[in-house]
Amino acid sequence: MKDLNERGLENQVKGTAKELKGRVRGDLGDATDNSSEHIKGRTEELKGKVQKNFGKGERKADPDNV
Numbered sequence: 605m606k607d608l609n610e611r612g613l614e615n616q617v618k619g620t621a622k623e624l625k626g627r628v629r630g631d632l633g634d635a636t637d638n639s640s641e642h643i644k645g646r647t648e649e650l651k652g653k654v655q656k657n658f659g660k661g662e663r664k665a666d667p668d669n670v
Contacts, residue, residue: 608666615659623652 606614630645632638 607668608662609668612659612662612664612666615662616656617659619652619654619656619659621652622655623649626650626652 626645626647626649628645630642630649633641633643633645
């Protein structure tokens with residue numbers, strides 16, 4: 605079983621990737637004037653930010669990481 609530090613790092617990395625993917629998708633929606641893709645991209649970007657920050661919180665909460 606993974607400890608909080610490992611899970612936190614994994615969530616940070618996955619969240620950052622999701623955030624970047626969403627930003628690209630949103631920008632592509634802007635460039636093609638496709639509001640649906642823009643909204644989907646920005647939603648994915650926001651989910652990535654939440655996951656990344658959750659991972660940071662997990663790492664801070666790890667008692668071994670003090």
